[in-house]
Amino acid sequence: MAGVAVSTTINGDNVEYLCQPDETLLDVLRDRLGLTGAKEGCGTGDCGACSIILDDRLVCSCLVLGAEAEGRRIETVEGMAHGDTLHPLQQKFLEHAALQCGICTPGFLIAAKDLLAKNPDPTEEEIRFGLAGNLCRCTGYDKIVRAVQDAANVMKGA
């Protein structure tokens, strides 16, 4: 099967790749481009571990085809920090121990970034519903919610 040539932007960089027509964007990111921050927990859009931001919209990259990224703008967890300065969400996840195993963490960080971009001052309930598409089996979510609340406060002050 002939490959599809795709030209896209990932974390601000121009990227070109060839992919199969039936290949997911998640597989392209992980297997072709070496961006393994996005994880496959289910492959069916139920766990959110592969969350990325596509043209300002939060999506599961396992439900997007690699070919669909043509001309789009992709943000992944690898692009969250500025140089060696962590994004406030990354910093607060560390301070609050909002991760145990950490497999869901990239997806939560991306989902939380998208949430705070749209709602910079969310209530606890808005955070809980905003992150309801991401599964975490370790933490019981308590420390994740607190980390996002704390990061929101820092980002408001910035």
Place this chain on the structure above:
Amino acid sequence: MNFDPRFSGRNFTSVGTRPIRPDGVDKVTGRARYGADFNMAGQLVGRVLRSPHAHATIRKIDTSKAEKLPGVKAVITSTDLPDLTDGDSAMYDILDNCMARKKALYDGHAVAAVAAVDARTARQALKLIEVDYEVLPHVTDVDEAMKHSAPVLNDTIFTEGVEEKPTKPSNVTKRTQYGHGDVHEGFGQADFIVERSFKTEQTHQGYIEPHACVASVSSDGTADLWVCTQGHFVYRQHCAQLLGMEASKLRVTSSEIGGGFGGKTHVWAEPVALALSRKAGRPVKLVMARDEVFRASGPTSATSIDVRIGARKDGTITAAEATLRYSCGPYAGMWAELGAMTAFACYKLDNVKTVGYEVLVNRPKTAAYRAPSAPMAAFAVESAVDELAKEIGMDPVEFRIRNAAQEGTRSSYGPVYGPIGIGPTLEAAKNHPHMKAPLGKNQGRGMACGFWFNFGGQTCTDLNIGMDGSVSLAVGTVDVGGSRASLSLVAAEELGIAYEQVKAVVADTSSLGYNDMTDGSRGTFSSSMATISAARNAIKILRERAAQMWDIPVDDVVWEKGHAIAKGEKYGNLAALSLKEIAAASGKTGGPIAGHSELVADGAGVSFATHICDIEVDPETGATRVLRYTVVQDAGKAVHPTYVEGQYQGGAAQGIGWALNEEYIYGKDGRLQNPGFLDYRIPVCSDLPMIDTQILEIPNPNHPYGVRGVGETSIVPPLAAIANAVSNAAGVRMTHIPMSPPRILAAIEAERGG
């Protein structure tokens, strides 16, 4: 060197603080490498063909068409994994579970596997494998499987542990019994007796990371395995034994692990990946899809439990009895036995008897799930305890306090307790503000207790001091939730240096001696003991080197706050030597400085918890909402309190999912109907409230810092605590877990109708 593991009180400097974990930045930037994040040059993609039948004889497997497909490099069946288990029935079961030999025993049982140049070719190849099945009658329900009329899974199984050896094979592999006293006499003394039967459905650990590995077998007989596992040393042993390799020729590296909870203590795909790599002569990456994780790995037992408890009017329990039936999947296990041991462990009982039955069913091989078997037993017992308290007219907390086990109590499973936390957690719960908070309409409060043994086991640790005075700590227990931070704190504490001076890593199997796996809540307990021992050994060498630098007897050198100090007035002019200074001079005083430790971490202190929760039930739909949740648990000593809280919260959340929603649903055809996160729904963020925690510290006398394992006990009380809360809210006793809306509604309607 003799190591004294006994607890000695001390003022901690590092232990008990809450620093950022050493592996944290990699995990928030996407750099941390998990099972599926590793690749090798020339690597092939492995895929497994699985049985669509719950029970079937495999007459023939024809792989010839698959082998001819361009891009396919290896196809294997059970003939490529010959039986090398030499009469070891437990290993034979593992082998048979990795790749079915004569029969497929559950929907999802592996029957063949391929390695191909890419995923698409591998998928196509699976479709070309022809398996000739003779479908057999199946049984998936634990009670049905015990009936004489049930199809027998394995005709070589004759129930063990019964007085007369059975003449016919059955699905009951073993009967076990625990207890003491005379329950018949005890029930004779009772003024009130509660007797109930309970059921719990099968759940999965639900780790977000599917099983993943990369196997590379070389033509010289050596091999490498990269894998997400809770115990890479155990995986090495099992894989080496199943493939006929020497263990030292197989290097296993544990990746970062994306959750395990007991589910990554068993090999499934790894021997298959190694066999594929051996046959293909190239590295093979094998990653399970989510539906494979549900169909073929994991689950806990489904159970059926009868409980009978009697008490006097004054609230003293006079007798307690339980019969516990646990499903094991198609292979023998000791799941009911663990239930029988833990069921009444919270209580001081003169007369107690528990009987467990291990039951084979056509479901995946049961695996450990966080305090395996204890939550179901606690659900049954703690529900009955609550009901009995009500009948007597006592407050359920007071009733439990009155009967709680204490130091010196002979436990229901045999040993006599040392200092334990059941009484203190109950007292803390009684005095917690949560207990006094008002409840609204359709809301109920429940509480329950839980017990877990905890485990110690074999542990090996290296502590190497660099020339710059920084410390590398190499541990062999996989870090499942922050233990590298905890162990760095312990090394810093013992050496008297800063946390930042220590860097902990999980070493591979070729770099360190054998370690048992991270299970039984042993990671921080056992590896901290080994770290303390290694640090003490290093301190002995540091003292010797300082003595050499000063040219004084080593007995005159003591170690305090990270420095060697010459003891005695005659050394008044000698300035203390820091660890850094001694390390810098090490090249001239005898070479590298290191401390090693190899030990069996005996004396894991038993663990108790009490949970309180408030639940609202919608009487029209049966839907529930968790309003408030509080965990009180004894940690012995919380090394990194934030991660201890995390263990408490995580266990509670898993228990909430188990209690209210999660279950394996099988069709009449014996196929799993909900092998995905959409239909097997674990709690999401919007399902839960904040989970309040209270850490009690009752020192474990068998650990230098008093540490107890904390990982598992938190999943033991939730099923019962929530069942008690729902029962109080709905006004009807719930006896079947999960308490999904249809079950609650049916119970409410039956109560109304009755």
